Amino acid sequence: MRRRVNIWSDFDWVTVGVYFLLVLIGWINIYAAVFNEDHQSIFDFSQRYGKQLVWISAALVIIILVFSLDVNVYSFFAYVVYGLMIFLLLAVLIFGREVHGARSWFEMGGVRLQPSEFAKIATALALARYLSSYNVQINTFKSYWRIALIVLLPSLLILLQNDTGSALVYFAFIFVLYREGLSESILLFGFFIIVLFVLALVLEKIILIFLSIFVALIIFWILNKKLKNFIIALLIFTFSVLILYALNYFLNLDLPTYYIELIALGISSITYAYLAFKNKIKHVILLLMFLYGAIIFTFSVDYFFHNFLEPHQQKRINTLLGLESDPLGIGYNVNQSKIAIGSGGFAGKGFLRGTQTKFDFVPEQSTDFIFCTIGEEWGFIGTSAIVSLFLVLLFRLIIIAERQKSTFSRVYAYGVLSILFFHITINIGMTIGLMPVIGIPLPFFSYGGSSLWSFTVLLFILLRLDASRFELLR
Amino acid sequence: MDSFAGRKNIIRLLIGLVGFIYIIRLFILQVLDSTYKLTASNNVLRYETQFPARGLIYDRNGDLLVYNEAAYDIMINPRQVVPFDTAEFCSILEIDKKYIDENILKARQYSLYKPSIFLKQVSSIAYAQLQEKLFKFPGFFVQPRTIRKYTSTHAAHVLGYVGEVNEKMIESNQYYKLGDYIGISGIEQSYEEYLKGKKGISILLVDVHNRIKGPYNNGRFDEKAVVGSNVISTIDIELQKYGEELMQNLTGSVVAIEPATGEILALISTPNYDPDLLVGRIRTKNYNILMMDSLKPLFNRALMAQYPPGSTFKVINALIGQQEKVLFPYTSYSCQGGYVVGRFRLGCHIHSSPLDLVQSIKNSCNTYYCHVFRSILDNSKYPSVRDAFDSWRNHVMSFGFGKPLNSDFGNELAGLVPSKELYDRIHKTENWKSLNVISLAIGQGEMGTTPLQMANMTAAIANRGYYFIPHIVKEIEGDFSLDKRFYEKQFTTIDSSYFEPVVHGMELAVNGDYAGGSTAWRAQIPNIIVCGKTGTAQNPHGEDHSIFIAFAPKDNPKIAIAVYIENGGFGGTWAAPLAKLMIEKYLNDSISQPYYEDYILNAHLTIENAKKSKYME
Numbered sequence A: 001m002r003r004r005v006n007i008w009s010d011f012d013w014v015t016v017g018v019y020f021l022l023v024l025i026g027w028i029n030i031y032a033a034v035f036n037e038d039h040q041s042i043f044d045f046s047q048r049y050g051k052q053l054v055w056i057s058a059a060l061v062i063i064i065l066v067f068s069l070d071v072n073v074y075s076f077f078a079y080v081v082y083g084l085m086i087f088l089l090l091a092v093l094i095f096g097r098e099v100h101g102a103r104s105w106f107e108m109g110g111v112r113l114q115p116s117e118f119a120k121i122a123t124a125l126a127l128a129r130y131l132s133s134y135n136v137q138i139n140t141f142k143s144y145w146r147i148a149l150i151v152l153l154p155s156l157l158i159l160l161q162n163d164t165g166s167a168l169v170y171f172a173f174i175f176v177l178y179r180e181g182l183s184e185s186i187l188l189f190g191f192f193i194i195v196l197f198v199l200a201l202v203l204e205k206i207i208l209i210f211l212s213i214f215v216a217l218i219i220f221w222i223l224n225k226k227l228k229n230f231i232i233a234l235l236i237f238t239f240s241v242l243i244l245y246a247l248n249y250f251l252n253l254d255l256p257t258y259y260i261e262l263i264a265l266g267i268s269s270i271t272y273a274y275l276a277f278k279n280k281i282k283h284v285i286l287l288l289m290f291l292y293g294a295i296i297f298t299f300s301v302d303y304f305f306h307n308f309l310e311p312h313q314q315k316r317i318n319t320l321l322g323l324e325s326d327p328l329g330i331g332y333n334v335n336q337s338k339i340a341i342g343s344g345g346f347a348g349k350g351f352l353r354g355t356q357t358k359f360d361f362v363p364e365q366s367t368d369f370i371f372c373t374i375g376e377e378w379g380f381i382g383t384s385a386i387v388s389l390f391l392v393l394l395f396r397l398i399i400i401a402e403r404q405k406s407t408f409s410r411v412y413a414y415g416v417l418s419i420l421f422f423h424i425t426i427n428i429g430m431t432i433g434l435m436p437v438i439g440i441p442l443p444f445f446s447y448g449g450s451s452l453w454s455f456t457v458l459l460f461i462l463l464r465l466d467a468s469r470f471e472l473l474r
Numbered sequence B: 001m002d003s004f005a006g007r008k009n010i011i012r013l014l015i016g017l018v019g020f021i022y023i024i025r026l027f028i029l030q031v032l033d034s035t036y037k038l039t040a041s042n043n044v045l046r047y048e049t050q051f052p053a054r055g056l057i058y059d060r061n062g063d064l065l066v067y068n069e070a071a072y073d074i075m076i077n078p079r080q081v082v083p084f085d086t087a088e089f090c091s092i093l094e095i096d097k098k099y100i101d102e103n104i105l106k107a108r109q110y111s112l113y114k115p116s117i118f119l120k121q122v123s124s125i126a127y128a129q130l131q132e133k134l135f136k137f138p139g140f141f142v143q144p145r146t147i148r149k150y151t152s153t154h155a156a157h158v159l160g161y162v163g164e165v166n167e168k169m170i171e172s173n174q175y176y177k178l179g180d181y182i183g184i185s186g187i188e189q190s191y192e193e194y195l196k197g198k199k200g201i202s203i204l205l206v207d208v209h210n211r212i213k214g215p216y217n218n219g220r221f222d223e224k225a226v227v228g229s230n231v232i233s234t235i236d237i238e239l240q241k242y243g244e245e246l247m248q249n250l251t252g253s254v255v256a257i258e259p260a261t262g263e264i265l266a267l268i269s270t271p272n273y274d275p276d277l278l279v280g281r282i283r284t285k286n287y288n289i290l291m292m293d294s295l296k297p298l299f300n301r302a303l304m305a306q307y308p309p310g311s312t313f314k315v316i317n318a319l320i321g322q323q324e325k326v327l328f329p330y331t332s333y334s335c336q337g338g339y340v341v342g343r344f345r346l347g348c349h350i351h352s353s354p355l356d357l358v359q360s361i362k363n364s365c366n367t368y369y370c371h372v373f374r375s376i377l378d379n380s381k382y383p384s385v386r387d388a389f390d391s392w393r394n395h396v397m398s399f400g401f402g403k404p405l406n407s408d409f410g411n412e413l414a415g416l417v418p419s420k421e422l423y424d425r426i427h428k429t430e431n432w433k434s435l436n437v438i439s440l441a442i443g444q445g446e447m448g449t450t451p452l453q454m455a456n457m458t459a460a461i462a463n464r465g466y467y468f469i470p471h472i473v474k475e476i477e478g479d480f481s482l483d484k485r486f487y488e489k490q491f492t493t494i495d496s497s498y499f500e501p502v503v504h505g506m507e508l509a510v511n512g513d514y515a516g517g518s519t520a521w522r523a524q525i526p527n528i529i530v531c532g533k534t535g536t537a538q539n540p541h542g543e544d545h546s547i548f549i550a551f552a553p554k555d556n557p558k559i560a561i562a563v564y565i566e567n568g569g570f571g572g573t574w575a576a577p578l579a580k581l582m583i584e585k586y587l588n589d590s591i592s593q594p595y596y597e598d599y600i601l602n603a604h605l606t607i608e609n610a611k612k613s614k615y616m617e
């Protein structure tokens, strides 16, 4: 028999305390955000704070449920839960209800549930199960494939629901993989791909080609360590560009500038590859592959963006990257949110005294922009306290993660940490203008049953595993 | 075993770093930076949307068609409303106490904090009076807007109209908010994206007495509105006006296209309406009246009405016959007053016989085209009639029939080109014969075409084998270009050499002498060679519809036109002279035989009489 009694003494009360504190402060701020003179009772269930109170009570029931299950259930049923979630994500695409342009809600008898919120938990469990299984080496191609499948499949399905924010959360699992030993070169490669992707959308083609060539040459110099080879390569390229420009000009060929560059690149790279082969200069082929890969990648991103995406999707990406201003849309929200937080000053305007954080000025006030209410009514004292509280939680989660004996528990703990860290960073970051506006909730704070419950389950499964850490050894 | 434990410190560092940066940022935002502070005396911000003026619409010659006029909406912010002198308020705005009570309640129900419209489109006089006394009425403010104005009463169907966005539109497009305007039909709808411009916002400091203290933060967070782009239509307003005047007593449609570009020169659908009726506060009321009108003035016949093409379709069969090598210019058939096979008989009128290809078009001989059509379908090149029919259908559709032309109008009808499956169902067998579908030979039966499609077909003949997708906008001012589909030649499946005998036949149909069998002699214009073809669309509900298609001049055509006059009977009687007047107006800007104008203007009397006598029979 298991030592049931000990669960409570091995229980991480610090985390539980922080959790309840955050939920309570969150609720108070939802009350302030939607407060108006016509509805003052805190038990007014027609109002959001009334409903949130119901969600919180339900969360308590969920906590008890999570704790009463056998601790082995979570790893044993990890794949089953994951499969079920994938099924629900598919089903919501077909039977779901569209809210604000995203088809991500199930509606049953007036209650709306968002499966994408819960899919994070399933993914964290499935990833933990996979990485903890016997004989799995993270840095093999087989593992890369499986990990990518586990993490990106739900992300892709959520993207299809038109919920970009929730889909991006899955990239947070990179922290888990990093902690579990993912090779640096893969991380670097991934980072490089993302940078290229953004640059492809932000920069002109011509500049992009020049930039790639320049970077390739610099890397070549660093690897090769000989200035002479670098200068020869640079000269060959410059020379071919000049000749082609001259030809284009005198023969009236009317070639677009970037064609000229591409042709020049082609000619000079063949010439240089030949020279390199003759003089046995190293790294040339590898670098040329890198260079062409980068150019092809950026061009296909550009092509995909302009030919396959709908105008509204293009617009959203452009606004995220700051290429397009949208005074009454996203840009407007950020300005309003900065005004609201800024106007709070050092000590804030006081509880219920906020003028900006009524839902007429900052949209999504009780959900994605709840942090504004804190900023306006509690000032810098409030905001720095909340940020610190979140920091305490995150650091505590690292401690919990590191004291796990079983790989499953540790990987899951890092999964929880990554998801929370991503949500907190993006959500607070967007309200203070440091992060793009990606509509994801602030854990434990934002209004909404699905989000509160999913974060609660996410966290308390970890606490359950942690409480049994002396039993779970593998 | 756990050789990566050191990496936890990197993660710790990262989390700590983010926390540190955020706290610093918050400190700057909330403590150091004074930009965002509000003082007690100006503690209310008002967000005023700046509505851009909608783009103007011009005709192809630069004449202004649509512009804007200032109008003022009285807005209400329910939370700031305090008891006020309702009597004075009522007298300025010419409303009663009941209106105030009802609309304050309505605004409160919508939102206590968000401003909503209290009274729409107040006159500038009332606006000036109210502006001075606005401080007496906290919670109310004025929102300047613009409404559409028209320089003439013409081209309503082309221009379309503007109305308030509906709930569905607001749900699907973030840009639109309650009370915003949006193009609902015509150019206003198709070019909404360019015409609408971009709303701006200005944030104002307002004191407790509803007085504006100035821009918040020197306008740092304001966004300027961007005026909508002007749009230049392909319409020639003089031609449009002339056509509408000629058609004023008739029901039907006229579409004129410039063959070399696909630009629509005139698009008329009658009965029509005055575009001014659908503007401003009277819009909803007038819209309902127009909707209930039994003559359907809102219905754009040019795009939405579908008729059989009648005898005009013979030119298409003549082209297909040649392309399929079953018909040659010298092919001749005799006609003894009709096409007779066994017990089947399709009548023809009296003309000389036999006829060759050119003569058959000039005389519009039914018998000839029964022979042509059957030889197309019974062509031994194809394994079955159904296969030959497929090939025929493919040729027909290459002229733009049976599918929307994909013009820049939002509501084009596809029309109908029957498929072999349709006949399988009708005859309940796949073994139907060419004789079963013979009415297609003369453009009757299961064919349905819109006037726009007919004008487009005429343009394709004028171009000897290709057309440009018809469009109603020539240019958008600013850095915009039209969709590239409007600049691409759409080739028909007929080689250009086969057009010559057909065009020659159309030339003779107009310019031969009446006694010689010219069916469209009323379309003659001195010194200009008009090529045309008459038609009559069978109408099961009454007198047949009169059709005429034409282009001119014969070489290097400048205009292609299709005219439909409902219940007008034979195409040569009314439709042909109307087309002639339009063509002459466009090419010469003067009319050589003005008595035709009266002839057309009085046509409705004859048509009405014909209808009546039909009922009496």
Ligand SMILES: [Zn+2]
Residues within 6 Å of the ligand: B335, B337, B338, B348, B349, B351, B364, B365, B366, B367, B368
């Ligand atoms: Zn005949």
